Amino acid sequence: MKDLFADLNEVQKQAVSTIEGPLMIIAGAGSGKTRVLTYRIAHLIDKGVDSFNILALTFTNKAAREMKERISLLIGGTEAKNLWMGTFHSVFARILRAEAIKLGFPSNFTIYDQQDCINVIKKIINELQLDTDIYKPKQVLGRISSYKNNLITVRAYFNNPELIQADTAAMRPKIGNIYQAYVERCFKSGAMDFDDLLLRTNELLTRFPESLAKYQDRFRYIMVDEYQDTNHSQYLIVKALASRFENICVVGDDAQSIYAFRGANIKNILNFKKDYPDAKIIPLEQNYRSTQIIVEAANEVIAKNRDQLEKNVWTQNPSGDKIPVYRALSDADEANYVASEIFSLKMSQQKKNKNFAILYRTNAQSRAIEEALRKKNISYKVFGGLSFYQRKEIKDLLAYLRVLVNPKDQEALLRIINYPARGIGDTTVNKLIVGADQQQKSLDEILNQIELLGNSLGINKPTIDKLANFWTMIKSFQVLLKTENVYEVAMKVAVTSGILKTLKEDDTPEGISRVENIQELLNSLQGFVDEQTQLDEGDSSLNFFLENIALASDLDSRDEHDDKVSLMTIHLAKGLEFPVVFIVGLEENLFPSQMSLNTRQELEEERRLFYVALTRAQEKAYFTYATTRFRWGKIVEGEPSRFLEEICEKHLEILNISFTNTIRNHSGLNSDLFADDFAPRYPKSSDPVYKKLKGQIKPPQNLKSISNAKLANPVGGSVANLKIGDYVLHDRFGKGKVVSIEGDPENAKALINFENEGDKKLLLKFAKLKVLG
Numbered sequence: 142m143k144d145l146f147a148d149l150n151e152v153q154k155q156a157v158s159t160i161e162g163p164l165m166i167i168a169g170a171g172s173g174k175t176r177v178l179t180y181r182i183a184h185l186i187d188k189g190v191d192s193f194n195i196l197a198l199t200f201t202n203k204a205a206r207e208m209k210e211r212i213s214l215l216i217g218g219t220e221a222k223n224l225w226m227g228t229f230h231s232v233f234a235r236i237l238r239a240e241a242i243k244l245g246f247p248s249n250f251t252i253y254d255q256q257d258c259i260n261v262i263k264k265i266i267n268e269l270q271l272d273t274d275i276y277k278p279k280q281v282l283g284r285i286s287s288y289k290n291n292l293i294t295v296r297a298y299f300n301n302p303e304l305i306q307a308d309t310a311a312m313r314p315k316i317g318n319i320y321q322a323y324v325e326r327c328f329k330s331g332a333m334d335f336d337d338l339l340l341r342t343n344e345l346l347t348r349f350p351e352s353l354a355k356y357q358d359r360f361r362y363i364m365v366d367e368y369q370d371t372n373h374s375q376y377l378i379v380k381a382l383a384s385r386f387e388n389i390c391v392v393g394d395d396a397q398s399i400y401a402f403r404g405a406n407i408k409n410i411l412n413f414k415k416d417y418p419d420a421k422i423i424p425l426e427q428n429y430r431s432t433q434i435i436v437e438a439a440n441e442v443i444a445k446n447r448d449q450l451e452k453n454v455w456t457q458n459p460s461g462d463k464i465p466v467y468r469a470l471s472d473a474d475e476a477n478y479v480a481s482e483i484f485s486l487k488m489s490q491q492k493k494n495k496n497f498a499i500l501y502r503t504n505a506q507s508r509a510i511e512e513a514l515r516k517k518n519i520s521y522k523v524f525g526g527l528s529f530y531q532r533k534e535i536k537d538l539l540a541y542l543r544v545l546v547n548p549k550d551q552e553a554l555l556r557i558i559n560y561p562a563r564g565i566g567d568t569t570v571n572k573l574i575v576g577a578d579q580q581q582k583s584l585d586e587i588l589n590q591i592e593l594l595g596n597s598l599g600i601n602k603p604t605i606d607k608l609a610n611f612w613t614m615i616k617s618f619q620v621l622l623k624t625e626n627v628y629e630v631a632m633k634v635a636v637t638s639g640i641l642k643t644l645k646e647d648d649t650p651e652g653i654s655r656v657e658n659i660q661e662l663l664n665s666l667q668g669f670v671d672e673q674t675q676l677d678e679g680d681s682s683l684n685f686f687l688e689n690i691a692l693a694s695d696l697d698s699r700d701e702h703d704d705k706v707s708l709m710t711i712h713l714a715k716g717l718e719f720p721v722v723f724i725v726g727l728e729e730n731l732f733p734s735q736m737s738l739n740t741r742q743e744l745e746e747e748r749r750l751f752y753v754a755l756t757r758a759q760e761k762a763y764f765t766y767a768t769t770r771f772r773w774g775k776i777v778e779g780e781p782s783r784f785l786e787e788i789c790e791k792h793l794e795i796l797n798i799s800f801t802n803t804i805r806n807h808s809g810l811n812s813d814l815f816a817d818d819f820a821p822r823y824p825k826s827s828d829p830v831y832k833k834l835k836g837q838i839k840p841p842q843n844l845k846s847i848s849n850a851k852l853a854n855p856v857g858g859s860v861a862n863l864k865i866g867d868y869v870l871h872d873r874f875g876k877g878k879v880v881s882i883e884g885d886p887e888n889a890k891a892l893i894n895f896e897n898e899g900d901k902k903l904l905l906k907f908a909k910l911k912v913l914g
């Protein structure tokens with residue numbers, strides 16, 4: 142056991158050793174809040190608190206995993222295993238699984254992602270014959286989400302004339318009706334959306350005192366990181382759970398509250414003292430992350446905000462380099478500058494790709510940067526954006542799996558009922574939906590009796606047969622699920638449903654990459670099965686796999702061993718740190734965003750976002766802006782962001798760079814430079830910059846063009862020739878010896894005896910094996 146206190150300063154020690162009673166740590170960026178939380182948990186366990194009684198809520202599941210690992214290292218042993226740590230959504234999804242029946246939901250309820258929710262809303266808007274230009278589905282969903290996060294149920298909505306009036310005044314009087322239909326439909330489908338995971342937890346804790354008592358008793362020590370970004374619903378859950386023992390510790394930074402648009406409520410910080418009058422409040426002011434210049438520049442910007450708690454963040458770190466400001470002539474120029482700078486720092490300072498982050502305000506900005514990095518052969522990973530699990534082919538296969546677990550999941554069922562095409566048209570589907578509504582049944586109940594009911598629903602015999610065949614197939618997969626592991630079942634689904642066959646018929650590069658994606662999903666299922674069988678109490682159910690996917694944020698896939706430059710929006714970068722950070726697109730109307738210029742509060746949130754971005758940097762930060770940028774299909778001109786002007790010139794190194802990146806002027810006269818931006822500038826249509834920009838508008842090349850032959854056996858030749866008695870090396874299981882091989886060459890499986898992991902049966906097609914001979 143390590144001396145926990147050796148790694149902490151005096152104030153941090155005080156925070157870690159205060160274990161009883163309410164405690165709030167409100168402190169600046171990089172001052173060790175997350176570190177204190179980690180050490181505090183280790184200290185609690187060291188003091189004899191059962192890890193079973195500790196709950197810690199983090200911003201991402203990855204952050205929770207890392208904290209757990211750190212705690213294990215600090216205290217040794219396996220105690221940290223029992224800790225409940227994760228995001229609000231994943232922790233309370235787990236609780237709801239156990240308690241769902243009480244709320245009228247099946248325990249295998251589906252978790253709808255945003256796309257599922259939007260699909261449901263679109264259908265409702267359509268059925269109510271409303272105009273989607275007025276009732277924009279995404280906006281309607283946002284509205285419903287904000288009601289839910291403020292615990293305004295449908296009934297509460299209709300009892301609140303003010304809300305109804307507000308929606309009516311916004312020319313959307315039917316929002317309440319959509320909300321009502323939406324909630325009913327989700328309930329009928331046995332599905333919860335993200336907001337429901339919190340709303341239903343609140344319902345559970347309020348309606349069922351015995352459940353409240355049970356979890357209060359269990360979670361005797363509660364900790365919340367990034368407290369500034371909790372919403373009302375989360376606040377109430379924490380408050381309810383903590384009300385018995387009041388051992389609650391929240392850490393946060395009001396200057397980093399950046400999720401107001403999603404309902405985060407900064408008042409939660411201000412109310413803490415009211416809720417717990419005895420609360421101890423500890424400020425941390427020493428920043429350990431960044432150079433002096435970065436800390437001072439960040440302080441200067443945030444000082445312009447009126448709504449903030451007084452703080453004095455300082456650091457003993459070296460003063461560091463000034464922050465270069467690069468004025469680019471276009472987004473492509475900006476991207477090339479960033480890529481060249483990364484390239485040269487890698488050369489001159491032996492930096493690794495993973496030491497760099499490029500942060501931007503909107504996802505769309507990544508495209509130009511990606512292109513520039515690709516040209517320089519710098520590997521990168523884009524976080525956010527369209528995640529792997531949202532791709533059509535992946536959602537299709539997942540929809541089959543969802544129906545197996547929860548046949549009431551109507552979104553999933555409608556997605557696959559005629560995919561791949563099996564002659565069940567929209568008219569038939571509508572008849573099924575109408576029939577189900579009339580008979581107060583769910584679609585799966587109708588399908589269960591389709592041979593009996595089909596006729597009365599006006600469906601002809603051949604179509605009834607098709608429906609019956611489809612449903613028999615689904616049932617047969619469900620039976621399989623009882624005996625086979627989830628990988629085997631998914632493989633069977635992909636083949637038998639015809640998904641793989643249909644995708645393989647398309648031999649364009651896009652089609653091939655879809656097949657690859659399906660194989661990647663199957664790989665991850667195999668990985669999941671392997672991983673769960675290794676854990677003593679692993680839950681290897683399909684349900685658990687699907688839940689992990691539904692709750693996974695893209696950030697969870699960040700791998701420290703992956704040497705890649707990180708590209709992400711600033712919102713995602715919260716809590717992270719990188720040696721070198723580029724903040725790009727520092728232009729008025731982009732950052733601060735155009736949408737935020739209406740009120741002081743909105744502008745202040747943008748400024749906090751800037752503060753978050755800059756304080757991610759440890760050794761060096763860069764600012765860039767472009768005087769012209771390709772946005773919304775046209776070229777727009779940009780002025781430097783006001784945030785640049787809020788930083789004292791002495792912290793900046795103004796680079797006056799020509800288009801070719803050669804001449805640098807280190808004059809430091811940023812005001813001159815900014816003045817220059819009011820002068821007429823590029824582009825004119827005859828201008829080379831304009832032409833260059835236009836040249837960029839090509840659709841992105843699909844880089845994957847792997848032949849079908851390779852797809853059929855992605856492992857290549859070596860494993861194909863595997864013999865009994867060969868020694869092999871597996872990524873995770875280590876060294877082993879082949880005991881037997883079975884099955885046809887396409888689907889051969891080998892039983893391998895691993896030195897440390899014992900016997901495992903692996904499908905050679907996917908197993909990452911190296912033959913040692």
Ligand SMILES: Nc1ncnc2c1ncn2[C@@H]1O[C@H](COP(=O)(O)OP(=O)(O)OP(=O)(O)O)[C@@H](O)[C@H]1O
Pocket residue numbers: 148149150153168169170171172173174175176177394397428429430715716717718756
């Ligand atoms: N007492 C200390 N001695 C040495 N390093 C420290 C100390 N406290 C914190 N650090 C380091 O400083 C960095 C910032 O710490 P941490 O991430 O905990 O700060 P934070 O307050 O949570 O930041 P943010 O506001 O960005 O979430 C980390 O690399 C951490 O290991």
Ligand SMILES: [Mg+2]
Pocket residue numbers: 174175176716
């Ligand atoms: Mg932190």
